[in-house]
Amino acid sequence: MNGCLNKGSCIFDQEKETFACSCKQPWGGERCELVFYYFCSVQHSSCEAVTTDGIYQLKVKSLQFEVYCDVTAKGKPWTLIARFSNFDKVSWINDDRLWWYDQNVTIGTTSDPSNNTDMISPAFWLVSGSEFRITRSDDSSHTPLLQTTENCLGRKTFRSKTTSYGDFRNGKIWSRRTARCLGSCTVQYDGQYKTTDGFQQAECRGNIQGSNKIGFWCSYGPRTPVYVFKSIMMIGGGGSGCAHADHGIGITAINKLSRTKYKYDFGNTANPSYKPTPSQSYSLNLWIR
Ligand SMILES: [Ca+2]
Ligand SMILES: [Ca+2]
Secondary structure: OOOOOOOEEEEEEEEOOOEEOOOOOOEEEEOOEEEOOOOOOOOOOOOOOOOEEEEEEEEEOEEEEEEEEEEOOOOEEEEEEEEEEEOOOOOOOOOOOHHHHHHOEHHHHHOOOOOOOEEOOOOOHOOOOOOOEEOOOOOOOOOOOOOEEEOOOOOHHHHHHHHOOOOOOOOOOOOOOOOEEEEEEEEEOOOOOOHHOOOOOOOOOOOOEEOOOEEEEEEOOOOOEEEEEEEEEEOOOEEEEOOOOEEEEEEEEEEEOOOOOEEEEEEEOOOOOOOOOOOOOOOOOEEEO
């Protein structure tokens, strides 16, 4: 009888007079009962073959790092790549746009989706995929508030997708035109999205963008006298009837007269004359698959 599990082969150890198992990847442990998912090429560089939720080591382009994988009933597992929080400092809408373009070392807790601080994982710039989703840190079942549906990422990494619209480092303005997004993807909403900050315009149909869309590098400005409103990822409708363009991820309202900028990592508005300010009690997790 073979005591090795998961198609491992049994090897007799003459010295110890017992058997040992030679396991097939990704299995390991004494009897090949554990998943040791150790990726060693670009082709095997995400959570794709993982079978249980948890923390895994990925190795991509000679960089080894830890990620959290979420296995779901439908489709491939998800890899946690980034997190947006208003509980700490603003990281995702700084003028340098460092986290979008150039950050190449892990910041924050990559292995815990319930954490409430900003995070960027090497998976943000190394793991490619077709779709992404956003979940809440206080929802341990990770129900997607939003999920893209039509190969939004085109097997790119999240960084290569978002930076493909241009170089907007160092405060470079991404749109001088009145109202537009530079790109968008179709999404479906689920879970408690209606009561989550950033999603207030999810079902609004605006002149910049319709409902069931997430836009990249969105802007609404010149017709309003004082403020320009922007978001790096705008959730749902935008424009005059849909609360301008400062809702979603990486939002800002710029007062053109005083040159003051109001910024949040996510929220329904950055306009200081609108209350309340975005929630600090939960963060938003970004996943790719
Ligand atoms: Ca799961
Ligand atoms: Ca933050």
